[in-house]
Amino acid sequence: MSQSKNEQLISCPVCNCKIKYSAINDHLDKCTSKGAKPANKGSTLTSLLKSKRKPADEPEVIDVEDSIKRAKNDIEPSGKVLTSSKNPISKSDQDLRQLQKIIHQPLSEKLRPRELSEYVGQQHIISSEHGVLYNYVRNGTIPSMILWGPPGVGKTTLARLLTKTVNQDPANGVSYTLVQTSATKATAQQLRKIFDDSKREFSLTKRLTVVFIDEIHRFNKGQQDLLLPHVESGDIVLIGATTENPSFQLNNALMSRCQIFVLTKLNTAEMCMVLSRGVSMLNKCRHLVWKTDHPLRLDKKVLEYIVEISIGDTRRALNLLEMIEVSTRKDPRELTLDSVREIIHGNSSELRTYYDQKGENHYDTISAFHKSIRGSDENATLYYLARMLQGGEDPLFIARRMIRIASEDVGVLDHSLLPLAVAAHDAVMKVGLPEADLSLAHCSVALARAPKSVQLYRAWKAVNTRLRENHDMFASADIPMHLRNAPTKLMTELGYAKDYKYNPDFVDGKVAQDYFPHEVQSNSQRQDLQFMRGPHLGEKHDPELFERDAG
Ligand SMILES: Nc1ncnc2c1ncn2[C@@H]1O[C@H](COP(=O)(O)OP(=O)(O)OP(=O)(O)O)[C@@H](O)[C@H]1O
Numbered sequence: 001m002s003q004s005k006n007e008q009l010i011s012c013p014v015c016n017c018k019i020k021y022s023a024i025n026d027h028l029d030k031c032t033s034k035g036a037k038p039a040n041k042g043s044t045l046t047s048l049l050k051s052k053r054k055p056a057d058e059p060e061v062i063d064v065e066d067s068i069k070r071a072k073n074d075i076e077p078s079g080k081v082l083t084s085s086k087n088p089i090s091k092s093d094q095d096l097r098q099l100q101k102i103i104h105q106p107l108s109e110k111l112r113p114r115e116l117s118e119y120v121g122q123q124h125i126i127s128s129e130h131g132v133l134y135n136y137v138r139n140g141t142i143p144s145m146i147l148w149g150p151p152g153v154g155k156t157t158l159a160r161l162l163t164k165t166v167n168q169d170p171a172n173g174v175s176y177t178l179v180q181t182s183a184t185k186a187t188a189q190q191l192r193k194i195f196d197d198s199k200r201e202f203s204l205t206k207r208l209t210v211v212f213i214d215e216i217h218r219f220n221k222g223q224q225d226l227l228l229p230h231v232e233s234g235d236i237v238l239i240g241a242t243t244e245n246p247s248f249q250l251n252n253a254l255m256s257r258c259q260i261f262v263l264t265k266l267n268t269a270e271m272c273m274v275l276s277r278g279v280s281m282l283n284k285c286r287h288l289v290w291k292t293d294h295p296l297r298l299d300k301k302v303l304e305y306i307v308e309i310s311i312g313d314t315r316r317a318l319n320l321l322e323m324i325e326v327s328t329r330k331d332p333r334e335l336t337l338d339s340v341r342e343i344i345h346g347n348s349s350e351l352r353t354y355y356d357q358k359g360e361n362h363y364d365t366i367s368a369f370h371k372s373i374r375g376s377d378e379n380a381t382l383y384y385l386a387r388m389l390q391g392g393e394d395p396l397f398i399a400r401r402m403i404r405i406a407s408e409d410v411g412v413l414d415h416s417l418l419p420l421a422v423a424a425h426d427a428v429m430k431v432g433l434p435e436a437d438l439s440l441a442h443c444s445v446a447l448a449r450a451p452k453s454v455q456l457y458r459a460w461k462a463v464n465t466r467l468r469e470n471h472d473m474f475a476s477a478d479i480p481m482h483l484r485n486a487p488t489k490l491m492t493e494l495g496y497a498k499d500y501k502y503n504p505d506f507v508d509g510k511v512a513q514d515y516f517p518h519e520v521q522s523n524s525q526r527q528d529l530q531f532m533r534g535p536h537l538g539e540k541h542d543p544e545l546f547e548r549d550a551g
């Protein structure tokens with residue numbers, strides 16, 4: 001396929017092949033009169049696969065590199081067997097040919113689900129019983145949405161499958177084209193081009209463009225605003241993928257125009273299912289391509305071990321599996337849990353603490369750290385601290401949190417901890433990591449061991465709440481005249497500072513004098529103004545405490 005660089009290719013709605021924009025009308029005339037006669041081999045193969053599908057059912061994933069690769073290699077990414085009635089070839093020959101086309105891909109790509117039915121997990125949104133997304137798809141619609149979930153749970157895959165599934169049976173006559181980009185790649189210029197192209201695509205082919213934006217949380221406000229009008233008018237369907245809580249990262253205007261779907265980590269059973277498919281795929285490759293006569297056999301314990309160390313990230317799990325396969329291809333011995341451990345430990349980069357500094361993890365871990373200190377569990381405190389530091393967390397971020405904890409959770413019961421936390425911050429500033437790691441550990445344990453008091457924290461909250469509510473002029477009452485400063489003669493004449501008793505002039509500094517504004521004092525009960533009278537801690541008893549101590 002020759003492709004002039006500056007002319008856009010669009011996909012023909014009938015045969016699905018890529019046609020130059022200027023040639024689409026001519027092509028459509030021919031194409032519709034001949035019936036679907038695909039010119040592009042890639043889509044021919046695909047449409048042969050599922051005879052019941054309409055030829056146009058395959059969503060065009062316009063990822064530039066990907067589409068070039070596909071066009072070159074006629075890749076059928078699922079690695080499925082292609083059947084041709086004309087010249088029957090043996091099944092293993094077909095398998096082999098098919099495999100050879102995808103053999104260079106990473107295992108996770110070879111296994112990327114091609115049908116919604118192959119998609120594992122996320123039943124809360126895609127099950128036919130109560131999945132909201134399922135209902136949309138059944139009605140032939142793709143809403144604009146944000147897919148929020150940790151890495152490798154299938155956000156990209158889901159976007160592709162949704163488009164494909166709706167196209168297989170366009171219930172309300174609308175079919176979709178998928179354009180894939182990521183927030184780090186998409187400049188304002190590229191976005192504008194996508195919007196223009198999608199308008200053109202719609203007017204010519206009646207296909208709506210689904211714009212998939214990976215890592216959408218990295219868009220700044222300006223870029224998010226660019227999307228707004230197009231999402232609102234329905235010119236495009238936006239699918240944004242994010243690993244971070246969208247309510248912190250996306251502006252409200254955009255959020256309110258999108259459905260938010262939370263994708264969860266795959267559980268052990270689900271991950272094992274994906275891994276088993278991985279093992280079958282690898283064995284097929286061993287048998288047909290790599291000509292190894294012993295299959296890869298991993299028992300349940302080994303699979304569970306892989307699941308455990310990949311923590312819900314499917315891509316990571318499949319990468320580990322692939323690594324195990326490569327390291328044992330020539331070795332017919334049976335794989336034990338220990339030997340698998342050894343293989344994985346040998347590749348230390350795979351053992352990096354699972355910690356996503358920019359994502360959810362960042363907030364979850366610091367929160368667990370804070371709560372461990374609050375609960376005076378010095379060991380858990382060290383655990384979370386080490387986890388954050390090994391994961392590459394900013395040590396100043398941790399130090400700042402400890403400064404806060406010193407006042408919030410220890411408060412008036414030990415005034416030395418605020419300066420200690422400030423000193424830990426200082427230590428990080430002065431010596432940096434790795435040397436300052438122990439300063440952080442030192443301070444965190446001191447905080448965990450310190451007596452706890454929320455007296456100050458609660459008092460501070462209470463006084464601020466009352467100010468905001470401003471009942472009975474609480475916030476607007478006049479400052480008492482005797483407490484005002486009187487820098488000028490006029491002010492003295494007006495009564496400023498009149499009758500003020502200067503405490504240091506009196507024995508022990510004691511005088512009878514009011515400090516609250518007069519209105520506040522007369523409108524409040526005395527005890528309502530005793531903000532600092534609260535207890536250090538609450539009075540509830542945890543019944544589980546007794547059980548634990550007994551057990
Ligand atoms: N739910 C799933 N069912 C089956 N396979 C899955 C699932 N999720 C992910 N995979 C596998 O993991 C690979 C990566 O998935 P995908 O790219 O969709 O994840 P992602 O959530 O978009 O991750 P990232 O945010 O890291 O890009 C897929 O190619 C597929 O092999």
Ligand SMILES: [Zn+2]
Nearest residue numbers: 012014015031
């Ligand atoms: Zn055509």
